[in-house]
Amino acid sequence: MKFFSDNAAPVHPRVMDAIAAANLLDSPYDGDALSQALDDRFSQLFGTRVKALWVATGTAANALALSALCPPHKGVICHRMAHIEQDECGAPGFFMHGAKLILAEGEGAKLGADEVTRVASQIRDDVHQVQPAAVSITNASEYGLTYTPKEVAAIGDVCKARGLKLHMDGARFANAIASTGADPADVTWRAGVDMLSFGCVKNGGMNAEAIIVFDTALARELPYLRKRSGQLQSKGRFLAAQLLAMLEDDLWLANARAANAGAQAIAEAAGDRLLYPVEANEVFVKLTAPEAASLRAQGFEFYDWGEMTAEGGEARFVTAWDQDAETVAPLAAAIAAL
Amino acid sequence: MKFFSDNAAPVHPRVMDAIAAANLLDSPYDGDALSQALDDRFSQLFGTRVKALWVATGTAANALALSALCPPHKGVICHRMAHIEQDECGAPGFFMHGAKLILAEGEGAKLGADEVTRVASQIRDDVHQVQPAAVSITNASEYGLTYTPKEVAAIGDVCKARGLKLHMDGARFANAIASTGADPADVTWRAGVDMLSFGCVKNGGMNAEAIIVFDTALARELPYLRKRSGQLQSKGRFLAAQLLAMLEDDLWLANARAANAGAQAIAEAAGDRLLYPVEANEVFVKLTAPEAASLRAQGFEFYDWGEMTAEGGEARFVTAWDQDAETVAPLAAAIAAL
Amino acid sequence: MKFFSDNAAPVHPRVMDAIAAANLLDSPYDGDALSQALDDRFSQLFGTRVKALWVATGTAANALALSALCPPHKGVICHRMAHIEQDECGAPGFFMHGAKLILAEGEGAKLGADEVTRVASQIRDDVHQVQPAAVSITNASEYGLTYTPKEVAAIGDVCKARGLKLHMDGARFANAIASTGADPADVTWRAGVDMLSFGCVKNGGMNAEAIIVFDTALARELPYLRKRSGQLQSKGRFLAAQLLAMLEDDLWLANARAANAGAQAIAEAAGDRLLYPVEANEVFVKLTAPEAASLRAQGFEFYDWGEMTAEGGEARFVTAWDQDAETVAPLAAAIAAL
Amino acid sequence: MKFFSDNAAPVHPRVMDAIAAANLLDSPYDGDALSQALDDRFSQLFGTRVKALWVATGTAANALALSALCPPHKGVICHRMAHIEQDECGAPGFFMHGAKLILAEGEGAKLGADEVTRVASQIRDDVHQVQPAAVSITNASEYGLTYTPKEVAAIGDVCKARGLKLHMDGARFANAIASTGADPADVTWRAGVDMLSFGCVKNGGMNAEAIIVFDTALARELPYLRKRSGQLQSKGRFLAAQLLAMLEDDLWLANARAANAGAQAIAEAAGDRLLYPVEANEVFVKLTAPEAASLRAQGFEFYDWGEMTAEGGEARFVTAWDQDAETVAPLAAAIAAL
Incomplete structure (x- = not known):
């Protein structure tokens, strides 16, 4: 995903x-x-x-x-x-x-x-x-x-x-x-x-x-x-x-609401890892390089935001209109499980 | 048309x-x-x-x-x-x-x-x-x-x-x-x-x-x-x-051929009225203002190319991929009948 | 000059x-x-x-x-x-x-x-x-x-x-x-x-x-x-x-008057050779290539304006504030003598 | 000055x-x-x-x-x-x-x-x-x-x-x-x-x-x-x-040397007030607003560099080719005397 x-x-x-x-x-x-x-x-x-x-x-x-x-x-x-x-x-x-x-x-x-x-x-x-x-x-x-x-x-x-x-x-x-x-x-x-x-x-x-x-x-x-x-x-x-x-x-609001809901679901799973309040459809999460690798191994694709090291770094997840809370549940679960 | x-x-x-x-x-x-x-x-x-x-x-x-x-x-x-x-x-x-x-x-x-x-x-x-x-x-x-x-x-x-x-x-x-x-x-x-x-x-x-x-x-x-x-x-x-x-x-050539064929059909009807040889899908035709008005009254829409007066002027007809010889036949007939 | x-x-x-x-x-x-x-x-x-x-x-x-x-x-x-x-x-x-x-x-x-x-x-x-x-x-x-x-x-x-x-x-x-x-x-x-x-x-x-x-x-x-x-x-x-x-x-007018006077002196000498009325300090003169060469041989330097051939062409003479009628007299004489 | x-x-x-x-x-x-x-x-x-x-x-x-x-x-x-x-x-x-x-x-x-x-x-x-x-x-x-x-x-x-x-x-x-x-x-x-x-x-x-x-x-x-x-x-x-x-x-070097020497003379007078080493002809000096006012009252003109307050600020002095060590001596003395 x-x-x-x-x-x-x-x-x-x-x-x-x-x-x-x-x-x-x-x-x-x-x-x-x-x-x-x-x-x-x-x-x-x-x-x-x-x-x-x-x-x-x-x-x-x-x-x-x-x-x-x-x-x-x-x-x-x-x-x-x-x-x-x-x-x-x-x-x-x-x-x-x-x-x-x-x-x-x-x-x-x-x-x-x-x-x-x-x-x-x-x-x-x-x-x-x-x-x-x-x-x-x-x-x-x-x-x-x-x-x-x-x-x-x-x-x-x-x-x-x-x-x-x-x-x-x-x-x-x-x-x-x-x-x-x-x-x-x-x-x-x-x-x-x-x-x-x-x-x-x-x-x-x-x-x-x-x-x-x-x-x-x-x-x-x-x-x-x-x-x-x-x-x-x-x-x-x-x-x-x-x-x-x-x-x-x-439709523009319905689509945005779906994307925002997806972001909220990820945000809730991320908890203290959040770098910014999630007010739209972007989620910035503190991850270490191994954690990022683990998520990617599970099939989740996303950008590192700046350098990602063993000590930690930032990852950006953006949701779209077709990635509502239900759709992103696997990612949310994977983040929660880190 | x-x-x-x-x-x-x-x-x-x-x-x-x-x-x-x-x-x-x-x-x-x-x-x-x-x-x-x-x-x-x-x-x-x-x-x-x-x-x-x-x-x-x-x-x-x-x-x-x-x-x-x-x-x-x-x-x-x-x-x-x-x-x-x-x-x-x-x-x-x-x-x-x-x-x-x-x-x-x-x-x-x-x-x-x-x-x-x-x-x-x-x-x-x-x-x-x-x-x-x-x-x-x-x-x-x-x-x-x-x-x-x-x-x-x-x-x-x-x-x-x-x-x-x-x-x-x-x-x-x-x-x-x-x-x-x-x-x-x-x-x-x-x-x-x-x-x-x-x-x-x-x-x-x-x-x-x-x-x-x-x-x-x-x-x-x-x-x-x-x-x-x-x-x-x-x-x-x-x-x-x-x-x-x-x-x-x-498809690009098929479409172009259809448009060109439409232009040729108009060109043949225009005969001596042609201002330039028709080598693609544009036809420039000498018309007088009354002639142009007559064509428009029959439902044909086109641009005057420069000023169109009672003594005469230029009209431009451009054909598209969906305007082949058959499709433009009514226009050709109308021009021939002028 | x-x-x-x-x-x-x-x-x-x-x-x-x-x-x-x-x-x-x-x-x-x-x-x-x-x-x-x-x-x-x-x-x-x-x-x-x-x-x-x-x-x-x-x-x-x-x-x-x-x-x-x-x-x-x-x-x-x-x-x-x-x-x-x-x-x-x-x-x-x-x-x-x-x-x-x-x-x-x-x-x-x-x-x-x-x-x-x-x-x-x-x-x-x-x-x-x-x-x-x-x-x-x-x-x-x-x-x-x-x-x-x-x-x-x-x-x-x-x-x-x-x-x-x-x-x-x-x-x-x-x-x-x-x-x-x-x-x-x-x-x-x-x-x-x-x-x-x-x-x-x-x-x-x-x-x-x-x-x-x-x-x-x-x-x-x-x-x-x-x-x-x-x-x-x-x-x-x-x-x-x-x-x-x-x-x-x-001073701006005095300088311009001097230059204009120089141009007038040349213009008068040029007579029918003039291409434009001389209303300021530029003189365009019809010359043949041999005539142009003759003037240059006498030490007068100027631009050909376009191509200069044996049949004729144009030459441009521009006067400056230090080239009043008296100063340009030799050129005027040389043109008159052509 | x-x-x-x-x-x-x-x-x-x-x-x-x-x-x-x-x-x-x-x-x-x-x-x-x-x-x-x-x-x-x-x-x-x-x-x-x-x-x-x-x-x-x-x-x-x-x-x-x-x-x-x-x-x-x-x-x-x-x-x-x-x-x-x-x-x-x-x-x-x-x-x-x-x-x-x-x-x-x-x-x-x-x-x-x-x-x-x-x-x-x-x-x-x-x-x-x-x-x-x-x-x-x-x-x-x-x-x-x-x-x-x-x-x-x-x-x-x-x-x-x-x-x-x-x-x-x-x-x-x-x-x-x-x-x-x-x-x-x-x-x-x-x-x-x-x-x-x-x-x-x-x-x-x-x-x-x-x-x-x-x-x-x-x-x-x-x-x-x-x-x-x-x-x-x-x-x-x-x-x-x-x-x-x-x-x-x-001449370019002679002029520059004179200006540089003027800057050095000011720099020496400024001592600890210097903000940067003086390697050319610009001197940046820490001054308080009253000190700056005092220098200006003595006839020295210069720019504040950023805001100048009672607690202090920066002043810029630039010397030119005609302001060698001797010429700027009054300024140097005035700064030393602050």
Whole structure:
């Protein structure tokens, strides 16, 4: 059983069905009926008028959003462990034409309002230093922690006071919402978020993510930026279909709840071995190298997170929509038995 | 019946089946079995060792290929009407970091070796002028003309003599091969082509194109460039599946032949109205505004190409894999009856 | 005697004196007294509140100005023969991060309002085509023609109507003003110009040019862009000194008048051989190869402009501030004697 | 007396004389006799064949050098406090088209070979992480520390083993050489340095720095990059004159020795207050806010380095070529008297 990442999980059958159903001739690009329905559907979800644009990957969603929020000569404050800094091969630098990621710290890869203030304050307002234009936070974070609406709003307030835009990387937004029960509006635009990368691929989609633009004035240039970056597919209806299927009857939340439940089951088995509270679908567990080997010998596959030695190390287990509590029971049992 | 473009046609059932069959958990990105099979499969097709990378769009395929062939301070010679110049919202400038498209002329949007020589010769070799690094040609061209292996080889020779790399935009490569019967090897690497954008979407695919790298030394950095541009999908198997299905039993050629046959049927009906020889699946027809209106009143949809007046103008009809001679017979009849 | 270009002429003695006088310890960058005086001094010249920033080269002045007027995904309409297109090694593409120069035509390298309208109208307002954000004109033009305030205002009106910014490359602005007698305000901001590259090097300076920003809101980010491009000198007082010396007692106009007079003397001698009216300090003359050789044998150095054959060709003579009518008399005589 | 920085000091009289002497008509750009002499003169200094290109600023020298050493999709390892990271407003990101600065640690802003190894080893060699292409070190460092040839060679060895290029920011190279007595060859190319930013402005120059290219194959594209970045001055002879004057009779070393001696005098007075060994012309001193105020009341001007409180803080004193031991004696006395 594989716990490497939710990013390679199978596509949910209802998403597959929606893709199959979309296989009709329709207008190219985003002129088709499905793509045209996205703004309304996401506006309904978020309780405010939004623009929603599909792209194929989370990297593209993040980088395009940032490029609309930050000019080439400025920077984006983010966590040192953020996906945009660690795992996107410099995509933000590419899409933002050399703009800088300004690194901040925080427990469990979460940023706090105070840390944003601290980092922003350190930057002298003179031409020698890269000035910040935006902040990017990840919900759920790279270590599976979630933000409360209040936490986001505190960052949003700092941003407003300093004239910074606020982006949320929501590759696992569904897991965060399913876990916290927060109203999607409360943790985004009501808290000051200007753009959200709404994840779908890690949650049972095939290859569609959405950029949700809350400040619709910011949305004007995005379609050009999407085209210019080679992200405008001519049969866009197949991406729109995935996103609509995901929202239909809250499949996105059902999938996330299943994955989260799987993670909780592993977390309970791990007990004191847990490195972070498990608030979404990622579990970081202290293991020794022999323990890791033992689990692998039983057929469980996962990543070491950093170096794993005889004295100990960290292992990461990520659950997907098809790995609920019942499905992961063998792993939970194996961990409990260590 | 729509003749706007082949880019919005339905996906071929065998491609849909392949996508459905790929819905199993596998390694992420291009670590899955299907993606890993691409190099071999395309190497077989081209009779030489190639690297094949999937991306989601033709714009991305072209722009990534060019960015691997041309440094930011140089330029790419292409036709004034090339897709990369006219229709990609500046994607080449973005991916190549400001490198320049150096425009050339040629009948039917085709470049000739002499024209490449003329344009390259005009550029003074001093630091004030942008120096060329590559040439890009489109086969079939924007006006549906094809290149013979000899024509490409003549350009390839000029490139070699001048130290230029050669890229082929093959968004409609299948139509060109199906039409000319040329060996894919003869019209590409044997003629000096270094990279090919191998089209699939316009030919019955959903959202997969391939970058084929003949000079495999050039392929080393491409995977990084692909990731950096947000084109590395985590469930890449769904793109590989499309490409493999297309090559299976030469579906790519069968589809192209059907589309070409449709275009021929329209061409025959158009007779003297034809603006260019029809060598692939695009037909440019002289019509007056009333004639165009009459066709539209009969339910045929197509683009005016430039301004259409009472005195006359140009109309473009593009056929897709599902619009063979039989299917387009009503349009052919309507044109003949004008 | 050299007539290659005004760009290599000696520095005027009063500029040299000003540089020498600036050799005191002062605040770095543009914090010194001389740099701080620039805004006032240029505001006085232009009769309105402007921001004036020194940079070292005309290429930097143009490219920085354009980068403040045009975002990376848009384009700048300019003449096909403009310096920014022909002679700056792609600097606009670099500074504007891949934004495109959209080429227009016009006699003598001048743009007309109708041509700007024509070019802008051709661009479909959809995501596939690069949208224009600005227009750049050159005064005096690459062929030594000048713009009247009315001509600029007509372009300015088109720009306003279409939401385009207007830049003027004034590498030879002094020559244009000295020639036409136009009020500097009338031919710039009153006619809708947003930024001006104010030339100094070609007019007797050493290595200082000024970016004059008429819409001062646009000036806010320019200091950062200047620093980021490596153009912020730490001993900026030596650049400010040049610009102030140039404005002192209208040295800039006196120098330009001298150069223009030299050009007029050559023009009169050339008579029917003239290819363009001589409105500044550039003279384009029809010569045959033997005639060109004869002039060179007499010690006159100049560029062939394009190919020079026995049947004829073009030669370019540029005069500098130290080549007034008297100084160029020998060349004038030699041309008259051909 | 000002100790803010050596970057605003007067220009040395011999440099001023050389500039004045260069005021003759000569070929434009770097075609003049002085510019043409640079390669030979610097080759002599470094005991090997080098290419030497003038630019106007240290930021341009560094950023251009790095852009020739690192492609847009890779990164440059440098110290967290390096000038390129802290003080150049993102110029490296601009010139390198989004390439990343990969930050390392080290006492006194110096990098060690082990730290380079550690940082490089942390980067997984997969497409998700930005791969390093080069290392940049600063000699003397931002805290005035120097590198021995052996220390540089150790880094050079790591670079060679890992296929990384090595750049040295030598804004204060003269101070480092004057201080250590190292052979310029030993601490650069013999130790594996591929390019050096050779500082002149901080050492009595006006506005010329040199990029010294040891691996001359790397020099081929640099002239184009220089032009494209608006750094190619048309009267380049005035920059070449400064560099040649600096090398004449080792003025560069004499100037650096004077500045270093001034720093030593301050250092001796500071005694236990010193934060770093003083190996060049920068002195970092522990002061309390009242002590700093007292020095300022006596007419000494300098920067607080970080926050200065009643409990204490850091102050930076930088000496220039015109502030030798004798000149700074009043400051030394004032510090000793605290």
